Amino acid sequence: MEGNRSTALPKSAEGNAVRNNDQNRLLMAVIVRVMLASFLRVMLGVDLMPVRHVRVMTGLLVVATFVMLGGRVVMFRGMLVMFSGFAVMFRSFL
Numbered sequence: 001m002e003g004n005r006s007t008a009l010p011k012s013a014e015g016n017a018v019r020n021n022d023q024n025r026l027l028m029a030v031i032v033r034v035m036l037a038s039f040l041r042v043m044l045g046v047d048l049m050p051v052r053h054v055r056v057m058t059g060l061l062v063v064a065t066f067v068m069l070g071g072r073v074v075m076f077r078g079m080l081v082m083f084s085g086f087a088v089m090f091r092s093f094l
Helices: 011-048 051-093
Strands: none
Touching: none
């Protein structure tokens, strides 16, 4: 039956291909299991968190958003000061 196969690999190369395929499947199975275990741990932790703590987390995320946007305003102000300094410098050359 092996003579009727459509692949023309020598027997040693065919054995290596099967072994590599098995190793790849084993590696993927381990990766999927680790990812599922991590996901399930997170879901169990969320299930145990009371609703009042979820509201606290939402409030903290809102505060973090305002801090992030405030940082962008400060950065924009610094860029504005820098470019105005360049304008003053270039005007002095004219």
